Amino acid sequence: MMKILVLPGDGIGPEVVDEAVKVLDFIFQKKKIKVEFDFELIGGVSIDKYGVPIRDEVVEKAKNSDAILLGAVGGPKWDSLPIDKRPEAGLLKIRKALELWANIRPIKIFPELSYISPLKNSDGIDFVVLRELTSDVYFGQPRGIFGDYALNTMIYRKEEVERIAHLAFEMARKRKKLVTSVDKANVLEVSSFWRKIVSEVAQKYPDVKLEHAYVDAMTYYIILNPQKFDVVLCPNLFGDIISDEAGGIIGSLGLCPSASLGSLDLGGGRIQGLYEPVHGSAPDIAGKSIANPIATLLSASMLCEYSLGMKEEGNLIETAIRNVLSEGFRTQDLLEKKSQDEKKKSQKGKRGKTKIKVVSTKEFGDAVVKILKKFLI
Numbered sequence: 001m002m003k004i005l006v007l008p009g010d011g012i013g014p015e016v017v018d019e020a021v022k023v024l025d026f027i028f029q030k031k032k033i034k035v036e037f038d039f040e041l042i043g044g045v046s047i048d049k050y051g052v053p054i055r056d057e058v059v060e061k062a063k064n065s066d067a068i069l070l071g072a073v074g075g076p077k078w079d080s081l082p083i084d085k086r087p088e089a090g091l092l093k094i095r096k097a098l099e100l101w102a103n104i105r106p107i108k109i110f111p112e113l114s115y116i117s118p119l120k121n122s123d124g125i126d127f128v129v130l131r132e133l134t135s136d137v138y139f140g141q142p143r144g145i146f147g148d149y150a151l152n153t154m155i156y157r158k159e160e161v162e163r164i165a166h167l168a169f170e171m172a173r174k175r176k177k178l179v180t181s182v183d184k185a186n187v188l189e190v191s192s193f194w195r196k197i198v199s200e201v202a203q204k205y206p207d208v209k210l211e212h213a214y215v216d217a218m219t220y221y222i223i224l225n226p227q228k229f230d231v232v233l234c235p236n237l238f239g240d241i242i243s244d245e246a247g248g249i250i251g252s253l254g255l256c257p258s259a260s261l262g263s264l265d266l267g268g269g270r271i272q273g274l275y276e277p278v279h280g281s282a283p284d285i286a287g288k289s290i291a292n293p294i295a296t297l298l299s300a301s302m303l304c305e306y307s308l309g310m311k312e313e314g315n316l317i318e319t320a321i322r323n324v325l326s327e328g329f330r331t332q333d334l335l336e337k338k339s340q341d342e343k344k345k346s347q348k349g350k351r352g353k354t355k356i357k358v359v360s361t362k363e364f365g366d367a368v369v370k371i372l373k374k375f376l377i
């Protein structure tokens, strides 16, 4: 039986994860697929109960699961603890234990929500940022502060670049067949090495086009012409920055899902992974049932695709979310923030005709299940 370890965490984590579990459970029951959910603590709630951000036995459970569905960790209550004792340490421990080397962040704008993007033209934005997660300057040795100088080591090994590059080309093959590899090869040796290896891997994928972009120029292109991208392949440091910028152009943190994959092959094209919304625990809105569950629902959709071999069902979750949005359901963060002039204009437009219904986190999840009931008779 397939196993999902559920780690709701802190703040709005449990609120949004509840909705994702509800939707997944509904699909599994309808499809008569046996999947076991196991719930455990991570983050501040684990510190409060057990004194540590994650227990070793929970890490073991994670290792023995097909997938981990995570909410968010952290909050002001635990901010004064030393770094290695804080809620985030639990997250880092689990990522390390599972050796999750590939972070996938789809950047896609729902046409129903194009008004929420800070860009004038956000129609058709649909690309993926693929970030290498276990190497680069974050892990290179030596590192440290040594009296009057400080040092970090930027490093990439051939095999690390090769495996993430292969994944990028495999992904692009199933999409628009374009990989844009990000580096700083005009200045850094590590980047010029990265570029060389990525170009070598590209030879094996003649059907996929490869482009290279310097990271500084890339930040500019993402704002200017985001529609042109497909798979954006980044080393760890540049990916950290590019993925946040890319998240910004779709307008709400509540819309950005993520998947982190390791090397554990589960058979049948399935890979072990950890799935979580990009946002944090949002203490400012926790407990109010107003959090947007879309990022977590989309993370659950990725979980179906990569770890359960249920791509079709994953796609259904996304389609159901679109349907719910078309019906006018919105959590508070998705309401239009416009000037009076723009408001007048949009009222005449298509969007003005849809009656907007502001709903709670749970009501949004219920609406998704209601649509899925129609799809999965």
Ligand code: NAD
Pocket: 012, 016, 071, 072, 073, 074, 075, 076, 088, 091, 253, 254, 276, 278, 279, 280, 281, 282, 283, 284, 285, 290, 291, 292, 293, 295, 333
């Ligand atoms: P945050 O993402 O929690 O919140 C930023 C802003 O976005 C807030 O105004 C919040 O209300 C809003 N927001 C976030 N998610 C939302 C959603 N689903 N629906 C509606 N609005 C949403 O970032 P922060 O405030 O900088 O951090 C809060 C805590 O979360 C901190 O302790 C931080 O360390 C932690 N954090 C955890 C993770 C993680 O678990 N992966 C990631 C980022 C931050």
